[in-house]
Amino acid sequence: MAKIIVITSGKGGVGKTTTSAAFGTGLALKGHKTVLIDFDVGLRNLDLIMGCERRVVYDFINVIQGEATVQQALIKDKRVENLFILAASQTRDKDALNQEGVGRVLEQLAKDFEYIICDSPAGIEKGAHLAMYYADEAMVVTNPEVSSVRDSDRVLGILASKTKRAEENKEPIKERLILSRYSPDRVARGEMLSVEDVQEILSIDLLGVIPESQAVLNASNSGEPVILHEDSEAGQAYRDLVDRYLGVDVPHRFVDPKKPGFFSRLFGGN
Amino acid sequence: MGLFDYFRKPEKSSANLAKERLQVIVAHQRRDNADGPDYLPQLQRELLYVIRKYVEVDDDAVNVQLEKDGNVEVLELNVTLPDRKPEALDAD
Numbered sequence: 001m002a003k004i005i006v007i008t009s010g011k012g013g014v015g016k017t018t019t020s021a022a023f024g025t026g027l028a029l030k031g032h033k034t035v036l037i038d039f040d041v042g043l044r045n046l047d048l049i050m051g052c053e054r055r056v057v058y059d060f061i062n063v064i065q066g067e068a069t070v071q072q073a074l075i076k077d078k079r080v081e082n083l084f085i086l087a088a089s090q091t092r093d094k095d096a097l098n099q100e101g102v103g104r105v106l107e108q109l110a111k112d113f114e115y116i117i118c119d120s121p122a123g124i125e126k127g128a129h130l131a132m133y134y135a136d137e138a139m140v141v142t143n144p145e146v147s148s149v150r151d152s153d154r155v156l157g158i159l160a161s162k163t164k165r166a167e168e169n170k171e172p173i174k175e176r177l178i179l180s181r182y183s184p185d186r187v188a189r190g191e192m193l194s195v196e197d198v199q200e201i202l203s204i205d206l207l208g209v210i211p212e213s214q215a216v217l218n219a220s221n222s223g224e225p226v227i228l229h230e231d232s233e234a235g236q237a238y239r240d241l242v243d244r245y246l247g248v249d250v251p252h253r254f255v256d257p258k259k260p261g262f263f264s265r266l267f268g269g270n
Numbered sequence: 271m272g273l274f275d276y277f278r279k280p281e282k283s284s285a286n287l288a289k290e291r292l293q294v295i296v297a298h299q300r301r302d303n304a305d306g307p308d309y310l311p312q313l314q315r316e317l318l319y320v321i322r323k324y325v326e327v328d329d330d331a332v333n334v335q336l337e338k339d340g341n342v343e344v345l346e347l348n349v350t351l352p353d354r355k356p357e358a359l360d361a362d
Binding site for chain 1: 283284285286288289291292293295296299300
């Protein structure tokens with residue numbers, strides 16, 4: 001039985017697509033057959049982050065409208081076995097998505113895949129709503145910053161009331177927090193909300209902390225999910241996160257400031 | 271924290287301020303989401319009052335819930351009546 005996981009946040013620019021790409025690639029690296037779906041119709045991004053933008057022939061909307069089969073629209077990743085991408089349409093608008101059509105495509109994908117990762121658009125309108133509607137689990141990507149935390153709390157409210165599981169009174173969607181763009185040094189200086197602060201406010205399980213990292217921009221420049229950049233902190237944090245998701249007990253790294261040297265400890269300075 | 275930092279005045283960190291503001295915002299947000307319109311508690315109290323004119327019920331016997339389904343709002347009202355006592359049956 002496939003698991004449908006939505007990567008959501010409410011606020012834009014917090015790292016949903018980066019996380020979708022990294023998490024999905026990580027699951028595939030572990031041998032799980034995984035498909036990534038971009039729900040951001042009209043403003044597609046996932047294909048760029050995954051580096052397959054020139055290979056998109058048919059997209060999610062084509063499949064929903066019956067203009068192509070799922071098999072025709074799925075793009076097989078060239079680097080990682082077991083990984084597929086279903087791109088969003090760049091030309092249509094979000095009204096081309098409909099609940100029944102999305103349900104039909106997900107049902108079909110569920111026969112072939114172990115994990116279906118739905119990359120939600122920002123906001124709480126149609127695209128975001130449909131990305132979460134059929135989900136079994138949700139990863140709420142949050143930055144340690146007031147507007148992102150408030151939006152995440154709003155999204156948690158919607159996950160608990162406006163989804164299929166909520167409407168059918170089934171077991172609620174399993175919600176997990178991914179705190180990204182985290183800067184332990186700034187937290188230590190009292191300039192940034194800490195992991196504990198955000199967890200206390202949102203009160204959901206923490207799956208992973210992704211440190212602010214140059215590697216994320218570098219990876220997106222070259223169209224590679226950052227998890228493939230094994231030497232980067234962000235890449236390693238995503239690897240830990242995937243292990244943790246699959247049930248391995250991995251401690252959280254990158255949450256404490258780097259140990260300062262003798263001189264910087266003596267004179268402050270950072 | 272360096273040597274010179276010890277001579278600075280301690281001040282409230284901006285992270286603490288952020289946390290306090292968020293706690294207030296989130297509490298409001300959740301209340302708005304959970305309870306629907308603010309007349310519901312009052313409605314619930316008055317219903318209880320009316321029902322008690324006829325039947326003696328517990329404080330939690332009346333349950334009011336507002337659900338949204340697309341454009342339609344459904345007000346769900348549940349009243350739990352107490353078990354009929356044997357004496358009451360005899361009296362009939």
